[in-house]
Amino acid sequence: MSPAAVAVRRLRSPSVSRPGIMASYVDILKSEFPQIDTELFDYITGVLDSGGADFEDAEEVFEAVGGFLQEVSADAKNEDEIRDVCLQMFNCLKLNDCHGSQQQVLLDAPVQLSQINAHTTEIRDVQGIWMMKRPQNTTVDAKKLEKAEAKLKAKHERRNEKDSQKSSTPVVLEEASASQSSSKKEGRVDQSGKNRSYDIRIENFDVSFGERVLLQGADLSLSFGRRYGLIGRNGLGKTTLLKMLSSRSLRVPAHISILHVEQEVEGDxxxxxxxxxxxxxxxxxxxxxxxxxxxxxxxxxxxxxxxxxxxxxxxxxxxxxxxxxxxxxxxxxxxxxxxxxxxxxxxxxxxxxxxxxxxxxxxxxxxPDLLLLDEPTNMLDVRAILWLENYLQTWASTILVVSHDRNFLNAVVTDIVHLHTQRLDSYRGDYENFIKTKEDRLKNQQREYEAQLQYRQHIQVFIDRFRYNANRAAQVQSKLKLLEKLPELKPLEKESEVVLRFPDHFEKLSPPILQLDEVEFYYSPEQRLFTGLNLSADLDSRICIVRPHLPQTGFSPGSSWFGESLTPINGVRQAHRNLKIGYFSQHHVDQLDLNVCSVELLANKFPGRPEEEYRHQLGRYGITGELATRPVASLSGGQKSRVAFAQMTMPCPNFYVLDEPTNHLDMETIEALAKALNKFKGGVVLVSHDERLIRLVCRELWVCEGGRVTRVDGGFDEYKHILHEQFRKEGYL
Incomplete structure (x- = not known):
């Protein structure tokens, strides 16, 4: 047998890769059919191993391999006997599926792909290993083999079509609604066309999403020519407010043009x-x-x-x-x-x-007169973000932008609108000024509350002391009236602190745990991505990769270099045998089942555990109580990101590759993410454009450009300086 066939059998054979229960159906084959041909044995074990989870009953096992077993039966077993054998193998498969779902698949020896490539001219990439042509001298009936494979293929297509129809069934979501107080005078002025002001003032309005009240009795004032940053925790209604404005569900003067960058351009x-x-x-x-x-x-x-x-x-x-x-x-x-x-x-x-x-x-x-932007930096790389910051600084009309990017807000906005506790508070200045002013305002409110509380207690002591003293009756009544007239101040409601934690219950691995030596990546000889790539990482690594978005490739450096989504054409990629990588994709929402709740999502992904464990895991990332039982489709973008974090960390990886993890996260969660990554005892490779997160977490900065990867020793400051110089040369500044 060729080296390639040996390697394939090593990777595929149940007796090697899955010990214990899985080996029993191999024993059944050997004992019931001792004269079975080697090629046919490989084929049948490959079918049963790769499709074991897909077989719904013993009849499907018989349809897949029964015809071949009848041909090779030395004692001429009849059809019923063959069906009994298929039933035994089906039971073994199901037992193994139940008990082995959490097991690691380990090889008993390393597979040298270079040796396979050297002996097999048909292999051009890793996929070729699984697509090798069968030798022509096989004893298997080719027509029956093709028929069985076609039947299996048709079965998989039917099942995939059924799953697709199930997953595409839309979840009926609640709709947002808005209401506001208005005067007939304002309506007449607006309809007459005499209102030529481009300022926007919406008073005493409510916004609801189904039965949830997002804003109640809120006021919003937008002065023409100013740039506002709308901030607040995930799920409080920032995106919904933008939609209410763009649809004019909240009354905006008719002569003011509005553009909401929400949906992608239709392709034509x-x-x-x-x-x-x-x-x-x-x-x-x-x-x-x-x-x-x-x-x-x-x-x-x-x-x-x-x-x-x-x-x-x-x-x-x-x-x-x-x-x-x-x-x-x-x-x-x-x-x-x-x-x-x-x-x-x-x-x-x-x-x-x-x-x-x-x-x-x-x-x-x-x-437009009013430009509404919802997380505009999510779709941009660092270079485009810096350009957009400079472009918006000279914007002549009004902007209302929802963003989690602290540096972007500091560079662009003139005012902050803070959404919290079902109301909107306005602050002059950028985000840093908002933080300082908010802290001062909260301290003043707390001092005012404590002073009034002390004053109330002082008056109440006087009332209680002289309540039954006839000579002081008039004074007591005066004090009672004074208490009634005092405005009722409420104690400050502090927002709960966001805490994230990445479990790190694993043993220390000797470095390097990941290494790339002179590696080349490309999709085709005409579409070369990177050459001469030399990188290494260990459990102490905090590496940030910044790169321009590569047109039409969907290429992610993190998952492609350190994972297995892209095969290196040249060079060596080595990984520690105990390395366990957790991936966070920037398109994580597309990978979630939107039709189930978060608890069901984890139960489907990691079956067999008590519900309390799923809820505890979600709770680590802020998905608690009623949130955990809502359909995933009804969650905000940031809440979906937290669900994806919970799913990613449940197997307890010892190395994380995070591709744009801050998309849709609020600022408090980004800060919590940075703290969690700094406390994590494993390795981290971060692909991000978020300057704040990069500065808080990363110790190394690698820039991908022009097919090469360059380490920037000066860190993010040096990289920004390089980009600004490019802008000046290109005439953008």
Whole structure:
């Protein structure tokens, strides 16, 4: 047998990789069919091992392998006897599935892929190991083999289709609603068109999501030309408030234009640059009228007024600087990472993340009176974030942005709107000023409450002392009236502290536990990703990887380099045999079953444990009480991230690869995440654009660009300096 076949059998054979119960069906095969052909034995054990969890009954086992067993039966077993054998093997499979779900699959010897490659010219990548052609001299009936494989394939397709239909069944979610007090005078002024102010003031309004009240009796004031950061804990209703404003469920003067960057651009044959130009509806309408009038003049069907109307249109086009629009659109796209070639690509060629960037570019180009942004930095790399910060600093109209990026808020906003305890509080200044002012305000409120409490107690002592003294009756009554008139102050309700913890019950591993030596990655010879990659990591590592978003690849350095999602073409990737990696994907929400609650999600992923254990695990990440029993689809983005953290940490990995973990998390949770990673005794590789988290956690900074990976010794400050210099050279600053 060839070295490749030996390696495949080592990896696949139950008798090697799964000790104990799993070996029993191998014994059944050997004892019942001692004359079985080696190739056929490999095939049958491979089918039973790889598809064991999919067989629903013994009949399916018989359909898969029964025909072959009848052919090789030395004592000419009849069909019923073969079915009995299949039933025994099915029972073994089910027992192993129940008892072995938590076991590790260990090889009894290392598999040398380089040796396999050297002896087998058919193998071009790791997938080729499982796709090797069967030797032509096999004793297996090829037609029956093809028939059995086709039957198995059809069965898997039916099951996948059924699972897909089940998972695609939408969860009926509650809808958000808003109500507000209003006066007839305001309504008449708005409808008459006399209201030319671009300031927005919404008073005494409520916002609910189903039966949950998010805001009650709240006030919101947005002055034209100021930039507001909307902040608050996950799940309190920040995104819902933006939706209420964009849909005008909350009354915004009709003459104020609103753009909410919420959904990605629909993919079609429109070029990216043209898609951005089309977002300026005023310019597009004027150009369309110009084309229509010119067509009438050329066709000789006009009424003679076309020339005068064209002059008006040209004057308006000149007023809005329509001739400069393509250059302005190109600058915006370039700042957000679109190369000149990408600007000429059709929108359908872009992935979802790039279409979201395109939606942001359209909003920036259209320049609405009120721009609503919900976590705009989630879709951007560090370079694009720095460009956006500089671009928004000169924004002429009003912005309301929800963001978890502390540095972005400090660079962009002029005011903070804090959503908490079903109300909105406004603060002048950036986020750092908000923190300081909020602390001072809370201290003053606490002092005021304590002073009033002491004053009340002093008055109450006088009342209690002279309550039954006739000579002091008038004074007692005066004191009682004074108590009634005092405003009732409530003690401060402190927000609960967010605490995250990554379990680290594992033994110390000798370094290096992960190592890459002169490694090359690419999807194809024409699409090379990285060359000459040299990296090493151990349990003390805190490595941050920053990189531009690579167009159309969906490439993640963390999971691809240190995991197994991408196979190195050249070089060596080595990992400690006891290494256990936990991955957090930036697209983690797509990997969650939205139709079940968080408790069911963990139970499906890690079956056989008591419900209390699932609830305890979720509680470590703030998913407690009623939150744990809600459908995952109804949770906010930050709450879904916490569920994904709970799922990732349940197997207790000793090394984490976190790809954009801060997306949708509130600032308190980001701070808690940083503390948890610093306390964690294992290794961490962080792929992130969040400057705050990088500064708090990472000791090494690696930059991916131009197919190479470079360590930046000066850390994040040096990297930002490099980007600013690039902006100056490219004319963006």
């Amino acid at each position: 044959h429109t070029k990216a640059l043209e898609s951005v130009l089309q977002s300026d509806t005023v310019r597009e309408e004027l150009l369309q009228r110009e084309r229509t009038l010119n067509a009438r003049i050329n066709a000789g069907t006009g009424d003679g007024s076309e020339s005068a109307r064209l002059s008006e249109i040209y004057a308006k086009l000149e007023e809005i600087e329509a001739d400069k629009a393509p250059a302005r659109a190109s600058v915006i796209l370039a700042g957000l990472g679109f190369t000149p070639r990408m600007q000429q690509q059709t929108t359908k060629e872009f992935s979802g993340g790039w279409r979201m960037r395109l939606a942001l570019a359209r909003a920036l180009f259209a320049r």
